[in-house]
Structure formats: structure tokens, C-alpha cells
Amino acid sequence: MIDHLRDLASVREATDRLLATVSSWDNAALAEPSRLPGWTRGHVLAHVARNADALVNVLHGLPMYQDGATRDADIERDAGRPLDVQLADLRATADRFQAAAEEPADWSRTVELRNGVTDSASRVPFRRWVEVALHHVDLGAGYELADLPEDFLLREIDFLADRWSGRSDVPPVTLRSADGRDLGTTGGTEGGPVTVEGSLGDLLGWLAGRGDKGAALVTKGGPLPELPPL
Template structure:
């Protein structure tokens, strides 16, 4: 939670600098196709409230349609209103998390689409939202500026998520320091496509933030297109 607070403050500080460009800055495109910066900020606020629901034992969102409608409705707001919303919703999440007893974090909870996890993973899931959407704001924070500990933990999470997925060929990922990960479908012949790159580049590719910038498939193999998360 302390790491999450620091990441949220960093995002708010950078987003506030957009104010020098006027409210048109929040209506400008983000790095996410079809979303403005306002969409990104509105999503972050509503995601915090959705995680309050999760930690409180309620459905994460009333429905997929309601989630999308809330983001669309919040996107055009002035920057100052957006920042106040992100800040207040983050405070509600922190307050809810602070009220959970130590032995309560081991309980299971339900997220979107029937996905379940232990409560203790919720702060990291929120950290992923904050860090990646900070990059998505396209306001000067880039993948290579993400904290190394976060990047490695997110690669662990994403490779576990793609493990056994028949839409993903058998992959072995390798960073310059020798750290390796495996993911994708089980190899029928024991071989995996070796993909190399700096950890932030590998994570950006796995997270769908790039199509492979800074990574390469070795041995003449073609870098595969990953399915959406």
C-alpha cells in the first residue's frame, strides 16, 4: 500500500502538469487507442472504487455496460475535477484497505469476469493499473522509467497468466542479466521460441503496450502476436 500511494502521487503530480496546456490536454488522445487522457483518468478513479467494492465483498462493477458508461461520462471533465476524483477515490481505497484485519487478507475475492484472487493481491493489481496507465497518459512517463521491482513482478504475473494458453506459442523470455521466464503453450518437442530484451521492453510487449519494441525473437523466429489480456 505504501508503494501504491507513492505511485499514485507520482501519477497525480505528472498529470497536474498538463494543466499548463489547458483543459484541452485532458481531451487529447492517450496512448490507448480510442481513449483520451480523460478516459484514462476516469477509468483510474472508477477502478479504485471498484476495488473498494471487491475488498468489501460486493461485485466489482454493476455490469460491463455500467463500467464503460461511467468511464465515458467522466472522460470530458476538466483536469482539476479529474485529479480530485482520482485522489479521492484512491483515498477511499486506502481507507478500506486499512480497515481489513491482518488475517483478512488471505480471504479470496472476486473480480471481473469471475476471476478470483486472494485479497492480498489487490494492492498489486491496483499498482499495475496506476503504473501502466501512468504510461498510457502519454505525458512523459515511459516504460523504461517504471521501477525495476515492479517490472519484474509484472512479468512474473503476465507469464503466469499466459502459461498454458494455446494461443501463445511456447516462449522463453530472457533479460540481459540472465533472468529467464517461460510461458505459453506446452512445447511438443521441448523447444521454445527465445525472446530477448530489457525487462521493461519484455513487460511492455506482454502487457500489450507495444507490438515488440525493444524485443526480438532469436534464431530467425517470428515474434508472435499475443492475444489481448
Template structure:
């Protein structure tokens, strides 16, 4: 977090160089990782752990969602559909599943997929919308006004 705060105001060309350099380092390290090491658990920030095999997708999440955050015309609706589907799946089955601060939720795409997440043992709030609308709300990038729900939408914890 301190690095982000310190470096946020650097010139765009410096950010681009840093992005390219870190992508090269990541790709080199990933290519050198023996196949039997992809099941290792890696310590992330904020006491989060993750399987090494999930790191490439976690990096893609950072790139795609922060691209939206730049406010340069790349919107949630520009995200690739397969990315949106996979990220909603990740958030519902991993990040928010069983989370004490997330009430039971059933998220539904009309005529499509349904996900269950949050606390267990209680009647879920049903939330319906497009995958992009669900992703926007789950990631805190929208207020959920484009979703339909059978109760007021809860405030979700930050992804940090």
C-alpha cells in the same frame, strides 16, 4: 468498461479528485480488513478472480501503466525496476501461464532472469530483451521491435 468510456473525457482536476478519493477509500478498506481475510478470493471484472492480498499490487499496476498511457512524458523506461520485475513475473506466472491463446514462450533477460509462460507441451518461442522491453510487449504498449526472438512474435491477447 462503461464507466471508463463515460468518464474518459472529464477534466483533469475531476480525474485527480476521483483518484485521490478512490485511493483513500481503498486504503481505508484495506486497513480495516482483518488479517485472516487477505486470503479471500475477490471477483474482478471480466470473470477474473484474485486473492485479496494481490489487490494492492493490482492497483499499483493500474496506476503505473496508465500513467504511461497518458502520454505526458512518463515512459515505460521511467517505471521502477522492482515494479517492472514484479509485473513481468505476474504476467508470466499468472495472466499468460497456460493461456490457450498464448503459445509457449521463454522470455529471457540477457545475463538475468528467464520466465516460461503460455501453453505447455510445445516448443517455446524464445524472446530476449530488457525487462522493460518485455513488459512493454507483454502489456501491448510496444510492438516488440526492441526484442530478439527465434520466431515471429505472436500477438498476445489484451490484458482487459
């Protein structure tokens, strides 16, 4: 069962962890490349801040973003700001999200996310946790997929496995943890079945297109499938 209040507490912890990392930088560190192609660390932080505002919109029944072009332009606009401005924006937007998520509401209601995707409002705090935590990893500042809590890793693996399910360009895949736990299946029905086994961090990295994208995973039945971009 989803506990949005517990997830909100995890969002705050993840945000504090991110802020502690970024607070130790200078402007030069902010301008360094992130692990996301074409984005500096400033782009990543600008995206994290704008995502908080976007999810406030979702919780208030508004469109998440005005449109894709505006979303991209806002990130580009904010990417080159100095460190003190980035930090102030991260703190302010995190507080706005927290306040909006603490308002009395029907958490079973359906909300609309980006590109027409719908979900339960109760999942929004976890989606924010994902944004903060994975983009912390994307900064390349010493916080890695393996540092993420197991509960987080299992839930996000399950989410991404569902996202890739039914895809004709992904063969049927069974996911298994390094300690032998069955983590479900993903992919479509075409092609030979493949079992993919490894640490939770490596599995998430492959499903999310991050880290070494599954280089450390062990496969049975065929090579590691190449996933399309998220």
C-alpha cells in the same frame, strides 16, 4: 511473500506521481489522445478513478463492477470532465481505496475480481499499483515503462506470463532479461519454442500490449509471437 502494506505504500507513491503529472496540465491537454486506442487522457483518468472504487468493492466483498456495460458507460460519462474535477475525483477515490485497504482484515481470504477471476486479497494492493502505474504510462506524458521500478516490472512480467500460459494460440516462450536472467516461460505447447530477450520494460510492453509491443526484443527460434488482446 506478498507484503500488502509495502504495496499500499507503493500505490500511494504511484498515485502521487500520477497526480503531479496531471496537475501540470490544462483542459486541452486532458482532451488529447492517450496511447490507448479510442481513449483520450480523460478516459484513462476516469478509468483509474472508477477502478479505485471497484477495488474498494472487492475489498468489501461486493461485485467489482455492476456489469461490463455500466463500467464502460461510467468511463465514457466521466472522460470529458474538466481538469479540476478529474483531479478531485482521482484524489478522493485514491483516499477511499487507501482507507479500505487499511481496515483490519483477513488478507489471506479469496476475493472475486472482474469476470469471475479470483485471487488472494493480499494481491489487491499490487493490482491497484499496476492500474495506476501502467495507465500513467498510457497518458504519454513522459513517464515510460523503463521508469517503473524493477520489482514492479518483474512481478508484473511474472503475472502476465502466467496469464498467457497454456494458451494454444501462443507458442512456448522462454523469457530472458537483457542481462541474461531467466524469467520463466509462457505460452502453450504447440509450435516451435521461442526465446524472447530484452529489457524488463520491453518485455512488459510486449506482454501487456503497450509501447512498441516488443519491437526492440531479440528472439531465437522464430519470430516474436503475436499475443492476443488482454
